[in-house]
Amino acid sequence: METVNSVAPKKIMDDTRNNWVTMMFRTKCKFACFRKQSHIDSCIEGFRDLERFGFVFDEFGFADNHVHFPVNVPKRYSIQTAEIMLKSHSAKIFERHPGFRKRYPNGGFWSGYEHHESTGIKNLEHSIAYCRDQQRHHGVTVIDDRQQRLSVFAAE
Numbered sequence: 001m002e003t004v005n006s007v008a009p010k011k012i013m014d015d016t017r018n019n020w021v022t023m024m025f026r027t028k029c030k031f032a033c034f035r036k037q038s039h040i041d042s043c044i045e046g047f048r049d050l051e052r053f054g055f056v057f058d059e060f061g062f063a064d065n066h067v068h069f070p071v072n073v074p075k076r077y078s079i080q081t082a083e084i085m086l087k088s089h090s091a092k093i094f095e096r097h098p099g100f101r102k103r104y105p106n107g108g109f110w111s112g113y114e115h116h117e118s119t120g121i122k123n124l125e126h127s128i129a130y131c132r133d134q135q136r137h138h139g140v141t142v143i144d145d146r147q148q149r150l151s152v153f154a155a156e
Helices: 037-053 079-090 121-132 134-138
Strands: 020-027 066-072 110-118
Touching: 020 079, 020 121, 037 079, 066 121, 079 110, 121 134
Parallel strands: none
Antiparallel strands: 020 066, 020 110
């Protein structure tokens, strides 16, 4: 008879599961806050801060008053916890744009409404295309108000 030792399998260090979720957040009172590129960039920067916690983002789709984006949520966070983290980090828009305090005096940027749906590998490309098409879908023209360099005044 052969002796067999029971050994625990080696723990997988990487997250191998698919936890892509397509989320949609709407601004409070449906204010059209995403018509300027600087506002969109500040919001994306707030979302991207969470990459250090293991979140993975793909394309963001901004319309007037809401944002769609697919996110891969790390396994240690529930969807509810991830939603709270995403909303709080992206609300750093108040730091970069002080005028938002006039519109949102209590500091709540996102409404309580959110929509999320699980996105499989097959549907991920469809979800990304949907997010990419938001401005055309809603007929929104974004004003590029970021500071640009004037070549006329630049020293040669």
